[in-house]
Amino acid sequence: MATLDPETIHDVTGVPVHNIHRHDVVVVGAGLAAMRAAVEASKDYDVAVVSKVFPTRSHSGAAQGGIAASLANEEEDHWEWHMFDTVKGSDYLGDQDAIEILVKEAPIVVREYEHMGAPFSRTPDGRIAQRMFGGHTKDFGKGGPILRACYAADRTGHALLHTLYENCVKNGVRFYPEFYVLGLVIRDNICRGVVAWDVINGGVHVFHGKAVMFGTGGHARIYKIASISLSSTGDGPAMVLRAGLPLEDMEFVQFHPTGLYIHGILVSEAARGEGGYLINDAGERFMKKYAPEKMELAPRDVTSRAIQKEIDEGRGIGGKNYVYCDLRHLGEEKIMTLLPQIHELAWKFLHIDCVKDPIPIQPTGHYSMGGIPTDNDCRVLADGKSKPVVGFFAAGECACVSVHGANRLGTNSLLEASLFGRRAGKSIVRFLREEPDLADLPVDAANEAIAEVEGILSAAGAEKVSAIRAEMQAEMSANCAVFRNGCNLEKLSEEVKSLRERYKRIRIDDKSMTFNMDLTEAIELGRMLDVTEVIVAGALNRTESRGAHSRTDHPKRDDVNWLKHTLAWKKDGSVKFDYRPVVITRFEPKERKY
Amino acid sequence: MAANEHETKLFTFRVKRYGTGGREKEHYNQDYKLEVMKGQSVLDCLNELRWKHDGTLTFRRSCKSGICGSCAMTINGVNRLACETQVMALGGSVVTVEPLKGYPVIKDLVVDIDPLVEKLLAVKPYLITKTPPPSDQERLQSQADRAKLDGLYECILCGACTSSCPSYWADEKYLGPHAFLKAYRFIADSRDEGAREHFEALDDKHGLWRCHTIFNCVEACPKSLNPTKAIAALKRELAKERIG
Numbered sequence A: 001m002a003t004l005d006p007e008t009i010h011d012v013t014g015v016p017v018h019n020i021h022r023h024d025v026v027v028v029g030a031g032l033a034a035m036r037a038a039v040e041a042s043k044d045y046d047v048a049v050v051s052k053v054f055p056t057r058s059h060s061g062a063a064q065g066g067i068a069a070s071l072a073n074e075e076e077d078h079w080e081w082h083m084f085d086t087v088k089g090s091d092y093l094g095d096q097d098a099i100e101i102l103v104k105e106a107p108i109v110v111r112e113y114e115h116m117g118a119p120f121s122r123t124p125d126g127r128i129a130q131r132m133f134g135g136h137t138k139d140f141g142k143g144g145p146i147l148r149a150c151y152a153a154d155r156t157g158h159a160l161l162h163t164l165y166e167n168c169v170k171n172g173v174r175f176y177p178e179f180y181v182l183g184l185v186i187r188d189n190i191c192r193g194v195v196a197w198d199v200i201n202g203g204v205h206v207f208h209g210k211a212v213m214f215g216t217g218g219h220a221r222i223y224k225i226a227s228i229s230l231s232s233t234g235d236g237p238a239m240v241l242r243a244g245l246p247l248e249d250m251e252f253v254q255f256h257p258t259g260l261y262i263h264g265i266l267v268s269e270a271a272r273g274e275g276g277y278l279i280n281d282a283g284e285r286f287m288k289k290y291a292p293e294k295m296e297l298a299p300r301d302v303t304s305r306a307i308q309k310e311i312d313e314g315r316g317i318g319g320k321n322y323v324y325c326d327l328r329h330l331g332e333e334k335i336m337t338l339l340p341q342i343h344e345l346a347w348k349f350l351h352i353d354c355v356k357d358p359i360p361i362q363p364t365g366h367y368s369m370g371g372i373p374t375d376n377d378c379r380v381l382a383d384g385k386s387k388p389v390v391g392f393f394a395a396g397e398c399a400c401v402s403v404h405g406a407n408r409l410g411t412n413s414l415l416e417a418s419l420f421g422r423r424a425g426k427s428i429v430r431f432l433r434e435e436p437d438l439a440d441l442p443v444d445a446a447n448e449a450i451a452e453v454e455g456i457l458s459a460a461g462a463e464k465v466s467a468i469r470a471e472m473q474a475e476m477s478a479n480c481a482v483f484r485n486g487c488n489l490e491k492l493s494e495e496v497k498s499l500r501e502r503y504k505r506i507r508i509d510d511k512s513m514t515f516n517m518d519l520t521e522a523i524e525l526g527r528m529l530d531v532t533e534v535i536v537a538g539a540l541n542r543t544e545s546r547g548a549h550s551r552t553d554h555p556k557r558d559d560v561n562w563l564k565h566t567l568a569w570k571k572d573g574s575v576k577f578d579y580r581p582v583v584i585t586r587f588e589p590k591e592r593k594y
Numbered sequence B: 001m002a003a004n005e006h007e008t009k010l011f012t013f014r015v016k017r018y019g020t021g022g023r024e025k026e027h028y029n030q031d032y033k034l035e036v037m038k039g040q041s042v043l044d045c046l047n048e049l050r051w052k053h054d055g056t057l058t059f060r061r062s063c064k065s066g067i068c069g070s071c072a073m074t075i076n077g078v079n080r081l082a083c084e085t086q087v088m089a090l091g092g093s094v095v096t097v098e099p100l101k102g103y104p105v106i107k108d109l110v111v112d113i114d115p116l117v118e119k120l121l122a123v124k125p126y127l128i129t130k131t132p133p134p135s136d137q138e139r140l141q142s143q144a145d146r147a148k149l150d151g152l153y154e155c156i157l158c159g160a161c162t163s164s165c166p167s168y169w170a171d172e173k174y175l176g177p178h179a180f181l182k183a184y185r186f187i188a189d190s191r192d193e194g195a196r197e198h199f200e201a202l203d204d205k206h207g208l209w210r211c212h213t214i215f216n217c218v219e220a221c222p223k224s225l226n227p228t229k230a231i232a233a234l235k236r237e238l239a240k241e242r243i244g
Helices: A032-041 A079-089 A096-116 A156-170 A235-242 A300-312 A332-338 A340-350 A412-434 A447-458 A465-479 A486-503 A517-541 B042-053 B114-122 B143-147 B166-170 B177-187 B195-199 B216-220 B227-243
Strands: A017-028 A047-051 A174-177 A179-187 A190-198 A204-214 A253-260 A277-279 A323-326 A359-368 A379-381 A388-394 A564-571 A574-581 B008-018 B027-037 B072-075 B078-081 B094-098 B105-107
Touching (some): A017 A032, A079 A096, A179 A204, A179 A517, A190 A517, A465 A486, A465 B042, B216 B227
Parallel strands (some): A190 A388
Antiparallel strands (some): A564 A574, B072 B078
């Protein structure tokens, strides 16, 4: 194969190719999954972390409540109980072999964080403190809520993210911050690297690696009201689609029950874990109608639907689009010690002192259960089933292994990102021992990426990126959020097609090479549209209600036809489907009640 | 929620710009007028200006929840996070927005944070231990020892403190309050056994002794942390170590 030399492609277009960087491992993204993999692989190999934001800006840092593990520091707990809760929480769509790994290795992962220096809150006897969270129970759901979420006040994600950054620094990981990855280089089913845009200086760089790992995060930014960062635009899954590979279970997007009204900012489930109430306009704890036993500690899909139903039926506060999360009865001391960030956020964003007043909340786009299909060793599957792409790994929110199935339990995301990030690191080390050579970089490796950048910089249409994005977000929030129905999804599908057409006719204001946000936002929109198209098609295709996917025209779960994972490809301008069976080992599907 | 939640008011945003508008090498002010709704943050407004009026207006942002540290900038003369600064609460009708002082400007409100990161790395910002941890348990730490990390571990590396520090303006090699706060986060940690290594970079003419207790960093910190207090504690520890 002819190999890439920057000189040979310099004059293809006006976009300069500056450099080819060679590393054993190229990790894309810098959240918990990516940096946990980097910490692991950097013990033996040379690792580069390439990320569109500086590592500690990654959105894992916004996670608040905790990381689940059956440490039993506060009360009796067993991995089997955690497994049951996760399987039931997933509405039986999670793969039970992967879930078993998740719950068994959880205590190891949490203790390793402590060993790395994470500042966990402590019990009176000096162990890692644990709190309650929705859907986590005692004794296979028969007992009450359990103390399982390990936490650092309500800043757990921040504490873990900084701990991983610090340990990457200690291990000599090479960071490339503010390099926006544009595409994968895969030829003959071998991943050879990625191509990235230097955000600060402009120009295309090629990262040539023996192994590539994606920990690129989620895509809930496709919604108008979302808790997730402005940077969480589905970059990883979109690049995978463009490489001709499938995505799995994309129709499942979690809405967090308690987003700060209008802002969508996360109010941690820890607020309810510590005893907070949800209240409607009549002053009623309405969860008693929807989850009489678990009340406010029902899983997120159940709680978000309950809140949305209260709002839709006119029982929002003053008839508006919000209900209250009421913490007042917890008292000032408990709020300021255990939920200080919630107090700060409510004050800074809504000017509400939650010691004295209830917090207005509404469901907010939060977490992507679906993503890039991988096996339990985080190898990306070319066919979505069994055949790995050589040298390509993924973990965390961008991936779908699948442990969350149709609905993720709170505190299982930090766990999944960390645990499968660590497994990806170990898997990469094993791979590099067997395959120590660098595969050739094809001569045209950067061409597609250069063409994309060139195309956007020179586009002379009349459409504004921001207008298309705002319409996409509003449409998705209106028609593909907590509740969905076939008729609206059909219309939405047409709407998304027309937005894609308009996207071909954009024009941006900024044509410069230096920190060109106009350019990166345009690239992000293209990716969000790709991901949106697959989500809408998947939601229309799945004619049942399961977990976070709730079809009002198909209100029941249908295990006969739909106890299976969706695999979706983009081919010839439309979405094609295939399916993969769910792995069931210990717990047979049952009706789900809380 | 007040009944006047849709209340709006016209504001002028006076943005200090650089590297745009055909004036590549000079700083200049540009005024934008915007009808601001109650509840909108400075970041919301900058986004709206970018998205609707001027796509070349450039700044960093990500979480829009006050936790990632991307959008620190100088607003009405004070270093703040744009995402958690309510416009209405600023009062007046003109909002001045400038890049953080003390760092090279890349473009508009985007500054080069390499100096910030370099200095952070100088203090070996990670837990240093000599005793291996128990193999299948966490290390124990009392609640009282853990409480010593409160006010230290919450730093979001936004750079607001060091940018506000006159000692840093006078000496670009000065480590800066953010690096001291981080060093103390580890030195104060009952599990850390590397005090001497963290201290190495601090006991230097560009280190601790350059802090003149001006308290600007305390005022600047959007997370209400207190680097000056950490610096005082570090000076005490270091003095103890020197005297033996």
